[in-house]
Amino acid sequence: MTSTPRTLTDVPPPAYYLDEEASARQWFKSHTNNFSSRAKAYLISLFPVLQWISRYNFTWALGDLIAGLTVGAVVVPQGMSYAKIATLDPQYGLYSSFIGVFLYCFFATSKDVTIGPVAVMSLETAKVIGDVMEHTDKYSAPVIATALALLCGAISLGIGLLRLGFIIEFIPAPAVAGFMTGSAINIIAGQVPSVMGTSKLFNTRDSTYKVIINTLKHLPDTKHDAIFGLISLFFLYAIRFALNWGSARYPKYRRWCFGGLVLRNAVLIVFATLISWLICRNYDEKDFPIAIIKTVPRGFSHVGSPFIDAELAGYIAPKLPVSVIILVLEHIAISKSFGRANDYKINPDQELIAIGASNMIGTLFQAYPATGSFSRSAIKSKSGVRTPLAGVVTGAVVVMALYALTDAFYWIPNAALAALIIHAVGDLIVSPKQALTFWKIQPLECLIFLAAVIVSIFSTIENGIYTAVGASVALLLFRIARPRGTFLGRVTLTSDDDAKYQRNVYVPLREDNTPQHPTLKVEPPPPGVLIYRLEESFTYPNASVVTDRIVDHATKYTKRGKPNVYARKGDRPWNDPGPKKGDIPFEDDMRAVLRAVCLDFSSVSHLDTTAVQALVDTRKQLSKYADRSVEFHFANILSPWIKRALIAAGFGDVVTQRIKEVASAVPQPDARTAREADEEEISQIVDVGSSSGTSYSQLGVEMNDLEKSGGVETNEKGRSRGSVGGTSSQRTSEDGSVVIVRYPFFHIDLDDAVYAASREYNGILKTSLAREKQGKRL
Incomplete structure (x- = not known):
């Protein structure tokens, strides 16, 4: 200076x-030089696995094996639980769990993310199924779900191939947190009747506040399912609290505590299934004292090409924007979060290609929409995963469960699955402390967060998402215009x-x-x-x-x-009021x-x-x-x-x-x-x-x-x-x-x-x- x-x-x-x-001319030249080499680099970038597979070694394989088995123990019960949210039979959750984790590793730029059924996307799938069935009974729930997966996957794949992933950045984190929190509250409210055994007494797909009111009204009608549901909830939260305390108090046992946290879902399902079998085995199927899953087909009995026609696509089309937003935002947010935590950078466009390809190919196995799961990704990260290839191991666990454990799945209590869902989804709710942080950083964005939550509770999840996205874009435009x-x-x-x-x-x-x-x-x-x-x-x-x-x-x-100064009064322009009383003269x-x-x-x-x-x-x-x-x-x-x-x-x-x-x-x-x-x-x-x-x-x-x-x-x-x-x-x-x-x-x-x-x-x-x-x- x-x-x-x-x-x-x-x-x-x-x-x-x-x-x-x-x-x-210079701009055009800079964007057209070396076209052949750029095209080659683009094609290679579509398969990130080619960049590291040649360096794969035994140490990586051991870490991936442990992480894959660990996630597999979690994804099997979670997949069946989330299928229930989507109003589908449990096997469809396993289909989505298998194909998602298996295919993702070939397109992924994140080693930690696990693709599969998630709570919010399952809830949206249930909404789409319900809306289509209100118009026609021509299509079954699995057909509608796979058609939704095909369309959402095609849109995500197109966005990724065209390198338009930057549009995701237009939705800020508080808006995402808002509709995620609203969705989590909606899911919990819808699962409480299943815990209490009153889910068949009223419509659990109503607005959240109506479901809460009806749940309280039907408390006197609580059935024996509440025993399984409430004990399961207590078990899950007690184990988590005890093991987290033990991990902090006794650091040398931290790995054992982590193992217990990972396996608590599987342990719950095993003991709940065993007790359910002991209680129900002497009853006729129509007289079971509690609600259970019942028949789960063995293997991939529903494998085949997805069905979709113009009429079905027309029914699904109004719900596609919300479905794609959920599919994309949740996955990108999770992958970026773990990338920052583990010191690597993800490519949003490539991640869109990954979830698009996984969902489209998954429809051949009758999978419904799947995206990144935060809970399973966190477990995978803490388990010491080394590469995305760990997903193949997880997929193998799911396949083994489909062929070897379907007879045992028959006796799983619905109340235990509902408790597992409530326990998993509760972590999606933003804490008051975090909401206060939003307010301290940017009050307007905190208001968007609160608006999304309130609209989701008193209206629908779709309206909550539209509120969050619309308010965020309006705020962005206002900041640009002012x-x-x-x-x-x-x-x-x-x-x-x-x-x-x-x-x-x-x-x-x-x-x-x-x-x-x-x-x-x-x-x-x-x-x-x-x-x-x-x-x-x-x-x-x-x-x-x-x-x-x-x-x-x-x-x-x-x-x-x-x-x-004007010589005549009429010479002064109409919009010039002239000097005011008290104004300083021009000379002074x-x-x-x-x-x-x-x-x-x-x-x-x-x-x-x-x-x-x-x-x-x-x-x-x-x-x-x-x-x-x-x-x-x-x-x-x-x-x-x-x-x-x-x-x-x-x-x-x-x-x-x-x-x-x-x-x-x-x-x-x-x-x-x-x-x-x-x-x-x-x-x-x-x-x-x-x-x-x-x-x-x-x-x-x-x-x-x-x-x-x-x-x-x-x-x-x-x-x-x-x-x-x-x-x-x-x-x-x-x-x-x-x-x-x-x-x-x-x-x-x-x-x-x-x-x-x-x-x-x-x-x-x-x-x-x-x-x-x-x-x-x-």
């Missing part, structure tokens, strides 16, 4: 560099070691143009100069807001260039006349046509207000495309700063010729220096002189390379600041822009240009 104050002594030599050229931006003042910092070393930093000012930090000595901008920092991209949603702020600030803190107004606006573009990554036209209109308006040509200086321009857009509108030109209409809705008439307008603007350039009244035209400085001096490079045809789409050269002026000779209103940093807008700088620049014309090299 150049120190201040700046003088004409010890002038450094000129410094030149060329900006990156911005052109449509960006933050601040007017700045200058603080001069001095080094403790070297008092001669100084640099300027620019800090925000309050709306009344006073410092936000009273303890800092903040200097206001030079008289007649405004400094504004944009904090978002400058595009059509926020263009008018930004420019209105600049105009309002200019009219508030600077005065008109000439008094607004000590405010400076606006001379320049400095814009800090350090946060601007995009600039569109509407925003450029808004700048053009603003400059016209301010120039009319100041009765002179107001300079616009731009600092910290990030992209050559932004500079190209500004140049196309006439900004940045050292001589004329011509104003050009780029997207005016109403053509602006101008009786002057372009040459006359340019000459008028040249004559209006603010003269600087306490006694200097010399203008550029009086100095005889023309663009040809600048080109001859080396300030602007030309090509063979004599065209300036500083024109639109070309390059511009920069050099160091006498004061040590780096300026663009062809477009000196574009600056390397904000301090140079402010200094260029001051009166002293223009005098220095004129002196420098005059010396160059006389053949003197700085």
Whole structure:
């Protein structure tokens, strides 16, 4: 950073560099080079397993075997439980569990994630099945579920192949947490009647609050199932509490405690099944005292191609957006979470391909929609998994269960499965502490979270998801349309070691143009100069807001260039109320006349046509207000495309700063010729220096002189390379600041822009240009 104050002594030599050229040809070329190698890399990236399978070794295999067996012990009871949520027979949960974990390993970029049935997606599958069956009884529940999996998988696969996974980022974490919490509460409320044995007495698919009310009403009708259900719940929570306490209290037994936590679900199912068999074996099937699963077909008896026709697709289509959102968001959130925890990076697009391919191929085995499971992924991660190949081991466990344990599955109590579901889903509910954290970080996002939860409870899960997503997008658009931006003042910092070393930093000012930090000595901008920092991209949603702020600030803190006096009352425009009582007379107004606006573009990554036209209109308006040509200086321009857009509108030109209409809705008439307008603007350039009244035209400085001096490079045809789409050269002026000779209103940093807008700088620049014309090299 150049120190201040700046003088004409010890002038450094000129410094030149060329900006990156911005052109449509360059952009097209950069995106089409090496097409064959890019296509090959793309095809290879579709199968991440090829990148590590050649390095597979015994150590990895041992870790994958242990993790795969551990997850397999969990996924079998969970898969059957979640199938019950989806209103499907238990075997369909096992089908989804097998094919999901088996196929995922070939497409995965996460070693920890386990694909299979999950609670929220199972609940949505049940909603879709119910809605379709309300319209027609032509299709069975498994047919509807597999058709849903096929369509959701095809959409996810398409998004991944087209590399459109970035759209997932439009939904923030609090919104996801909101509908996940609402869904978890809905699932728990729907499973409590199964625990109490009253699920057949009322509709457990109603809104959550209705289910809760009906559950309380039918408490007197509780059946023997409550014994299994309540004891199972107590067992699961007691074991978890005891083993977590033991793990913290006795670290040397931590692995044993973890093993107990993993196997508690399987142990519960084994003992519940044994007790159920002892109780029910002497009863006729119709007279069983408790509800049990009953027949589970052995093996893959339902394997076959999925059925779907236009009518069924039409019934499912309205539910597809919600289903895809659940499928995609839950999986990406889980995979990113474990990637951060275990120090590797996942590819969201490839993960979409993985779940899309898994669901589509899974329909051949009559699987219903499956996605990443948080609980099973956590177990897999803690079990020491080394590669995604552990999913093959888990799939083998599920296949073994389908062929060897189906006779035992007959006696599993429904109440025990319901207890297992409640225990698993309870972890999805966001704690009050976490909700308070949302509020502390961003209150509006916390309100979105609460809205999603409330709507899910009192309406439907679908409406809760739409509320969360819609509110998130609306908040995003509002932030874009109403960006933050601040007017700045200058603080001069001095080094403790070297008092001669100084640099300027620019800090925000309050709306009344006073410092936000009273303890800092903040200097206001030079008289007649405004400094504004944009904090978002400058595009059509926020263009008018930004420019209105600049105009309002200019009219508030600077005065008109000439008094607004009219000879006749009728000459005053209708929208000009005239001077108010108590206003300071023009002659006594000590405010400076606006001379320049400095814009800090350090946060601007995009600039569109509407925003450029808004700048053009603003400059016209301010120039009319100041009765002179107001300079616009731009600092910290990030992209050559932004500079190209500004140049196309006439900004940045050292001589004329011509104003050009780029997207005016109403053509602006101008009786002057372009040459006359340019000459008028040249004559209006603010003269600087306490006694200097010399203008550029009086100095005889023309663009040809600048080109001859080396300030602007030309090509063979004599065209300036500083024109639109070309390059511009920069050099160091006498004061040590780096300026663009062809477009000196574009600056390397904000301090140079402010200094260029001051009166002293223009005098220095004129002196420098005059010396160059006389053949003197700085």
